[in-house]
Structure formats: C-alpha cells, structure tokens
Amino acid sequence: MKKSFFKTIAKINKIVLPSFTKRRLDISKAKKWQLAIIGWRAYVTIKALD
Template structure:
C-alpha cells in the first residue's frame, strides 16, 4: 500500500529538492508535504 502511495506522491506532490527550498523559510504547508513524503517513503522501504 505504501509503495503505491509513494508513487502517487512522486507524481502529484511538488519536489522541493529540485527547487532548493530552504527549510528555515518553508511555510507550514510545505513542511507538512515534506513530512508526509518522508513518512510514506520510510514505510514503503521497510
């Protein structure tokens, strides 16, 4: 299930690494997206 979510995240959610987002200047929404992607990715790998 998490592998499917990880693929959907990859296609639907923005990639802040390519945009070189500074985490100190990130909005709450951007931090929430980063946290969600991290959560799903770590669950998909285990």
Template sequence: MYKLLAKLNHWLLPNYTKEQLDLAKATKVQKAIIAWKYFVTTRALG
C-alpha cells in the first residue's frame, strides 16, 4: 500500500529538492508535505 502512495506522491506532490527550498523559510503547508512524503517513503522502503 505504501509503495502505491509513494508513486502517487511522486506524481502529485511538488518536489522541493529540485526547487532548492530552504527549510528555514518553508511554510507550514510545505513542511507538512515534506513530512508526509518522508513518512510514506520510509514505510514503502521498510
């Protein structure tokens, strides 16, 4: 299930690494998206 969510995240959510987002300047929504992507990715790998 998490592997499917990880694929959906890749297609639907923005990639902040390519945008070179500074975490200190990130909004709460951007931080929430980063946290969600981290959560799903770690579960998909494990």
C-alpha cells in the first residue's frame, strides 16, 4: 500500500509541481522554496521506487 501511495503522489507531483530541470535551474543559485520542491520530489521518487 505504501508503494502505491507514493506512486500516486509522484504522478500528482509531475502534473502540479514545476520541473526545474526543464528550466535549466542552477542548483547553487536556487531559492529555498525551489530546493524544498526538489527535495520533496526526490523523496517521493525514492519511496515510489523502493
């Protein structure tokens, strides 16, 4: 159940949250809220793959 939950969240994130790689965002120049979104997306992706 946990894995399917994170897969669903990952799909929602893909639709709702912006993709900073497509915008070629430099991580060293990212703002705090952008880093938080990147971290959240990474966390959800890792949990969905486990």
